[in-house]
Amino acid sequence: MQPGKKLLILAHMVAHHEDALICDLAETYAIYDYRSMPCRMAATLSCGLRNDSRVKLEMAGVKITPEQMMLASIVDRIGMIGWMMSDRRKGRKRPASILQAIMGEEKARNENIMAYVSGQEFMDEWNRLAGKEG
Structure with missing residues (x-):
């Protein structure tokens, strides 16, 4: 140089x-x-x-080394394989990405946020989800 x-x-x-x-x-x-x-x-x-x-x-402009990125990616893949092999139908959420969290790309998950007007409305939904309708 x-x-x-x-x-x-x-x-x-x-x-x-x-x-x-x-x-x-x-x-x-x-x-x-x-x-x-x-x-x-x-x-x-x-x-x-x-x-x-x-x-x-x-x-x-990088926060971690390429080796650390690779290790985090491996952990993410293993977690995803474990999740895919589990019974996902029981409501287990997909595992969060460690690599995305380290890199600052992980966004808050707001997909299932619900609001209720009253306590009774909340309890009715709670009972429905728990299978206690009646």
């Missing part, structure tokens, strides 16, 4: 994600004050951080 490009990347890291950069440099290289070193060296070491480092994840 060209030195000029490394310096631009370092400048972006410092401007937008400095705390993450400091943590990554301390963890990876035991560098606690990157400002005391030559700028080109700091840029080279910063660009050499792993792709799952805090600063690189933040720059990419």
Whole structure:
């Protein structure tokens, strides 16, 4: 990578994600004050951080690593297989997606919300659902 490009990347890291950069440099290289070193060296070491480092994840706008995404996806699939093999007719809801929750895509489920005008109306519906009509 060209030195000029490394310096631009370092400048972006410092401007937008400095705390993450400091943590990554301390963890990876035991560098606690990157400002005391030559700028080109700091840029080279910063660009050499792993792709799952805090600063690189933040720059990419990602909350978790690809490995964590894959593990959450596996858990979701296993949960779905278990749900599909169970007796779904007994009212077991489809399991929520862990991956969607982590990524912030899980939306509140409002599909079965009902409102009742009176307590008696609620009790009548409760009894109907419980099979106590009569």
